[in-house]
Amino acid sequence: MSKCGRKKYMRTNVRQMTMETVESQHDRSVTHSVAERSSAHMQTGQISVPTLAQVATIAETDDSAESEVIDSHKRREILSRRPSYRKILNELSSDVPGIPKIEEEKSEEEGTPPNIATMAVPTSIYQTSTGQYNEETDLAPSHMAAATGDMPTYQIRAPTTALPQGVVMAASPGSLHSPQQLAEEATRKRELRLMKNREAAKECRRRKKEYVKCLESRVAVLEVQNKKLIEELETLKDICSPKTD
């Protein structure tokens, strides 16, 4: 799936959409894609959080006029935050040996984690994201260049320290005088924040995929285990209850 050519559309359109429409975004909960809905919430066993679909159902059943007004607030209240994927998975892995940990970034470059080797993620995801920096800032982080290669994506690092030098090396707030400089500083900070969050979102999605795959693999392991136990039980039953004739 090639998505390289659509970045320009997105960047311009999204820029128009943001800020002006963000207020109304919270009131529109129904148009979300099915995939996002289904993967939006994985029950951890610790915290029971309703899925977005469930929340949407709640909103639909209560179709009074004022419900629209308080819908976003209600939804925010219902959708209480749960621990991060990394934390959940690490806790899972401490309980179950078969579950790979989502490692910290620095440990990933030392080699492929044995269990994660089965969880290849399409590299095209990261290949498509390389162009945006050239379009926007001409300051592509070094790790993004690596992402275009043949290395598996779980080895791709997204260090927050690899920020463009021109952005990082900014004047200290104390040296600013004119309103124009302040505005420039604000703009610079905003772009820096957006860039960091962009990378964070990518990383978060990668972790989420990894998390889902880990859960799926765990299901597979448990199913096999369950099957074996049932067979064992049947065998023991046969042994313990000899035929009467």
Add this chain to the structure above:
DNA sequence: GGCATGGTGCGTCAATTCCG
């Protein structure tokens, strides 16, 4: 071929959680 629909990934905002 054109259209509708479903799936996927992206950038962004904002709320929440984490951590020094």
Add this chain to the structure above:
DNA sequence: CGGAATTGACGCACCATGCC
């Protein structure tokens, strides 16, 4: 406690597929 990190939600663009 404040800043950084994380992630749900949203809208968008694009692609694949099925139907007409």
